[in-house]
Every structure is written in structure tokens, then in C-alpha cells.
Amino acid sequence: MANATIRDVAREAAVSVASVSRVLNGHSNVRPETRRKIEDVAARLGYFPHAGARNLSTSRAHAIGVVLPDLHGEFFSEALRGMDRAASERGLHLLLSNLHDGERAVEMLHTMRGRVDGLVIMAPHIDPDRLLAGLPPSIPSILVNCATSRDDCPTLRVDNFGGAAAMVRHLVSRGRRGIVHVSGPTSNVEARARIDGYEAAMVEAGLTPRVLIGDFMEEAGAAAAAEILRAPDGVDAIFAANDMMAIGALIALRDAGVAIPDQIAVAGFDDIPLARLISPSLTTMRVDIADIGARAIARLADAIAGTPDHRLELSTPELMIRDTTKTSPRQSGEKQGKAR
Amino acid sequence: MANATIRDVAREAAVSVASVSRVLNGHSNVRPETRRKIEDVAARLGYFPHAGARNLSTSRAHAIGVVLPDLHGEFFSEALRGMDRAASERGLHLLLSNLHDGERAVEMLHTMRGRVDGLVIMAPHIDPDRLLAGLPPSIPSILVNCATSRDDCPTLRVDNFGGAAAMVRHLVSRGRRGIVHVSGPTSNVEARARIDGYEAAMVEAGLTPRVLIGDFMEEAGAAAAAEILRAPDGVDAIFAANDMMAIGALIALRDAGVAIPDQIAVAGFDDIPLARLISPSLTTMRVDIADIGARAIARLADAIAGTPDHRLELSTPELMIRDTTKTSPRQSGEKQGKAR
DNA sequence: CTGCTTGATGTAACCGGTTACATCAATCAA
């Protein structure tokens, strides 16, 4: 039942454990016939080295710990996909760990010590400074989309501010003036940055910002659309802080018979697969999450190899112009003819 | 730099490693003042136990290895979500590992020995018997959606045959007769089972099966739709082996001006989130993948705890009737009026 | 034939925990 150990193999092959270890690790200084004998015995005994023991003696786990809040939503699974790709290229495994509450969070991180060589931390909802303070300094880490004031930890972040501003400028260039932002929860760092970018670009364009606070869920988008329909007030564009809310708004507007984009333009953020498939297709800021995940792993692998790394790296989202913002606004029905 | 060890703590607190270990693991037989002294020293030194070493001596890794082909698509990320949930409930971590080619597959599995307590294997594209043959018998495993002839390994599988047959019966009940199946790659076990279920139900209904072989990708669905449009041949329903292909077909038909579902009905399999959101919304067989993942972990946890488990468990997909099959077919345009 | 180099192999310490067992002092019944 229990597996054979290296000592079993050594005994059976009448050699020392050192020779077996050398054969297993492909060292060259072993006589061919000895090597063959050991290989034969290992095969006969169905021997495979115990990775845990190997980790302990080499103090390399060949694994990266990935700490994230919840796998819900496309965001994290995409990130995971990118990490997984980058990790398996480098012969690394990924050790997943959920981080629900902030209380057990630090403790959880320590659980990882000795089983991973590095840590990717994605926790937009947890105070990262507290997290970092409790972090074992001996284990290289990288923060992904965390707001931290500390600059002594490698960080990878989406340029949410710049992306939101770029979207506003796009809408303005299409002649939109009444641009409402449907935001994420203000406790979320990313949501905050997008609000700030939106407001900055609005002010820059001489327009008055108007923010409806949402929660990144489809329903919040629908609710925002409903509120806008109740008091249109010159609104000719809805810019949601993520695609799901944009889609919620889109469907609500469509159901209410509003012409998109002629009457009201809609824009999102993230470019989830759905954005391209829904009709009318959704203009959005593409965030290449898988790429960010892959880069996190790459940087971590470098850090583990010894390259020091304390940089903040920003990933710039890309504007994807689709049907929901294709045209300039058209005054609806009997309102004043061609006034601005 | 390097972290403190249990011996450092013992020396500093002037006690033995055994006492430190006892305190760490919450054993009761330690004098309160000794306990406090040790806790103080541990905190002062920033000591946290090395999980790898602990694993080695207890031979419990508190981790489940998850072996899957590729994170692509919603399928695996959903499964992962369910597993993650079930695992963190039980204090287990998930160790991910990609399994691309079949060659390095067995080797890969052994890489896991000593770092996981059990294995979830999802590999619809790899010959599972070969996989199992090379599997270390000492490590409990469960196969998810694998075709295997062996019945000595716990297995969890979607009833693809039954699901496909149920979908055909639904279409037939809606008056469809020219039902084409767009399949997945025939090397894939799940695709095969869906083909078989489709064919069986068609024959049962006295209809002639017609299968177009696809590859589970959106484009394959579009291509199948194009082919059908080239030679309609009485086709009034497309049943794709997964939702992505169904959506590909849906969009292609819509772009070609085909009325859905009046002229051609469309159905998929999986019920990805997109299915509900696209318009017209897609009829499909709901597979609760997250639940399957969670059950895999649960059964594995039981097996690790000692409960023997050699059952095959089938998960029955549920028919989700949406817009793409809502109505009965209507003859298009100037064709024969109310024939049939 | 001697001394030195070289390559293959073995010995044992080490990685950092856990834990069976030994030890020892204190308590208590006889």
C-alpha cells in the first residue's frame, strides 16, 4: 500500500541512497550499469520520489500560492487561466487559497509558508497594508490589483483611472455630453479609481459628473437605467464600471424601447466575452486579465530566481469600440430641433 | 531573512522542541506559564511553522491535486469554483496542474505524490485507463467526466447520453423533425456520449440522425450553420453539443436573416451564463458543473478519511427551455402553405 | 613501486517538523 522509499530502492539494488538520488536527478557521475540497475529496481518497485520530502530538503516547492477572494465571475477565472499557463511553462504548480474574511487572512498566508515559493495576492477587498505587514518577509510576493501605499512590494495593477478617462473622452468625441457613471462599490479600490478617472475626464471636458453607485452586478445596471429613465435630464450616455452592469443597463433600456446608441449610448469596462456577443455589441475597455496573471507569475518566477523587483507595473486597458457607441446622439422625437 | 525554526523557538524559550510543538498544535498537557512563554517567544521571533516539514512528518498535505486539460472555457473554471468552495470548507487547498499531452501525464501525476492527499482527475481527452494504470495506488483519486472501463476507481460523470436524448425529445415535442446535431470532437468522450444520446433518441422518434462534427468552439457552430444554410434540406433545428457552438450557430443564422426559433430552433448544452443573456435566449441542458466539482471534493475528502468509495455517480442535466425553442416551426415564406 | 589524480560510490548530517518513549518531580495511598 504505502509507496517505496529511496532507501527501499537502494537496498534492493544494493547501492547507496546517494546513487539512487543521483540517478533520479539525472546527475552524470554514475556508471551506466549502476544507473540501469537502479532504474530497473525503481521501475519494478513502482517507485516515485516523494515530492514533499524533496521540497523540504531542497527548500523549493515548485509552487506558487494564489490568494484570491472568490472564484466568482469571469475576472478571477481568467486571471487564473493566465497564471496557470505561465506557471506550467515554468514547471510550477498553483496552490489556490480562498481569502474570505480579513481576519483569518494573515494566518492563511502563513499556512502557505513551506509549500510555495512565492505568492500572488489578489485582494481588492482587503486592506493590503495589513496583509503585507503580517506577511513572512522570506517569501516573495506580488500584489495584483491591490491598493497599497507601500512601495516595497512588487505590484501589478490595471490602469483603471486612465481607462475610465479614456472611455469618457471617447464618448465626448462622439458628441455625448450627459454621461452618467454607474460605479462599483466605493469600498473597492478598482471601483474608486474608475470613478476618479471618470470625474477627472468629465471636468477636463467641462462637463458635470454624475455618479450612480452600483455593485458590479447586472441588476445594479438595470436599476441605474431605470432611475435614468425616470428622470432623463439630458442623459445621452451610460458608462458602467464593468460590463455586467452595462449589460444590465443595456437590457433594461432595450426593454424600455430606448434606441441604443442613437438615444443613449452605453459603455462598459473589462471586455468580458459577452460584450462582443450581445446585441448591440458593447463598447468597453478591454482588460487583458489573463495576461496580467501571466505577468504576475513571470515576475514572481524572476524574483524567486533572485532578481530584485519592487516596481509598480500598470496594464493599460484598450478601448474596444462597438455598436453601443457607434453613432452620435440624435434628439428623440418632438424635442427642440437641432439645438446642441 | 530565513525564518525561525521550531528549534530556535525552543532554545530561546529554554524548553524542548516537543513543548513548542505541543503548544503550536494546541495540545493540553502544557503548563500555562510554559505555554505563555513559548507563545511570547514565537511571536517575538515571528515564527510560523513550516508547512512542508509538517506535511512530511504527518504525511498529510491538506491539499487536493486537480488535474485538468486547460482552464479554457467556462467549464473548467466553474468546476474549479465548486471545488474551491468545498475544499476551503474542509481546510484543504487545491493544487492545480495542467495536463496537456498524454505522454507526460502519468509523470505529472507522480509529481503530485507527497504534496497532495488526493487527486481529482478531469481529462476527457486522455485515455483514462492508461492514466489509472500509472497512478500511485496509495493516493485516493476520483475521475470526473472520464470514460473508463475500470470500475475500481470512484467516478463522477455527467449523464451526457441522457441529456442529449432529453433535448432531442424536447425538440420533437415542439414539432421539430429535421434536427441536426453539431458535435464536439469525436475523440472526446463527452462529445461521443452526446452524439450517442442524440442518435438513440432520433431513431426512437423515427427520425434520421444527421451529425456535423465540430470542435466545441464558437466558429464550428457558425460553420455548421453556414453549411446548413447552403443545403437546408428540411432542417428545422440545430442541436449543438455545447453552448458556445450553439451561440456561434445562432449568430450566424441571425446574421443570415433566419428567424429563430420560427424557422430554425437552436439548442445547446451546458447552460453557460451567456446562454441566458444572449438574445434570443438559448435553450440548453443545464449542467451544474460547480456542484459536480464540489461533490468530487466531498467524496475525495471522505475517501481520505477512510470511507471506501468505488461508485460511479451520474449527474443528470436539467432542460432549460428558453426562446430559441419556444415555438413550433413555421414554414418560411411562399413554400407550401400548411402542409404536414 | 610510489604518489597523485580522477571518477564512482558510500556515509551521515541535514531540511523542519511530530511523537513514542524516557525521565523526573510531585502527589497520594498504604
Next chain:
DNA sequence: TTGATTGATGTAACCGGTTACATCAAGCAG
């Protein structure tokens, strides 16, 4: 007083690998 019991603590083996260093035989120059 003494032997048994109990509870706290220490010692050292063990988990299963890796590897620095020791050992030893063979090859070879002088």
C-alpha cells in the same frame, strides 16, 4: 517511608529526500 500514579517536560528517532565530504579503486606519470 515507600511504591504507585500522574502530569509536565525532554530526548531522540523518524518522515523521505539531498548533498558535502569521505573513501576507495583504477589509471598514470615519474
